[in-house]
Amino acid sequence: MSKRTKNYLEKRARVEEEQYPIAQAVKLLKEMKKSNFDESVEISFRLGVDPKYPDQMVRGTVVLPHGTGKETRVLAIVGEDLQEAAKKAGADFVGKDDVVQKIEKEKWVDFDVLITTPDMMKYIGKLGKILGPKGLMPSPKAGTVTKEVETSIAEVKKGRMEFKVDKTGIVNAGIGKISFTDQQIEENIREFSRAIQKAKPNALKGTYLKSMHVSTTMSPSVNIDLNTIES
DSSP: OOOOOHHHHHHHHHOOSSOBOHHHHHHHHHHHOOSSSOOEEEEEEEESOOTTSGGGOOEEEEEOTTOOSSOOOEEEEOOHHHHHHHHHHTOSEEESHHHHHHHHHHOOOOOSEEEEOGGGHHHHGGGHHHHGGGTOOOOTTTTOBOSOHHHHHHHHHHTEEEEEOOTTSEEEEEEEETTSOHHHHHHHHHHHHHHHHHTOOTTOOSOSEEEEEEEETTSOOEEBOGGGSOO
């Protein structure tokens, strides 16, 4: 077992097992910050689902009102008629055959999100072995295969992200930076929580959202009182 640092143990000692109202949880995260860099704020939902059953899979997208604090590099693979609009919407890289060839031949994946239109999937489909393992393959469910290219690019640049439950029933994601104001962090948490609730499988019986924790890159997690999320 790896040893915890003195700094971590000091922080851990301040976090009780009880659940904290959302505002108090955010305040506690701020008080625990001791590092000299802008730590990421991360959220973790424990869900009462068994992802091995298709009808209990949880996935979706969310547009965080204050973004993640991280610059998202967007590649748009679209027809010539949409390329200028994609650039104006904020895409960092735009192209069609040239970009497909670059990915195929050079294994180029220096971007975070790929947005395309349905008619382009016949070209992108062959890139599955390269894009798939990196989590970069576009899909309609994630809103990255769409006819509304400009809207999709703008939302991703603003802070839209895809989430998916893992095999243990957990959803983890970065939702901002510790330098955000308390209100900004709270509003991002609430919006993500609403997206999780919206993604609840219809077939699920029993408790869906079991717990929610927030933490920073260097801090222990803080348990949020679920009754205070929408208050």
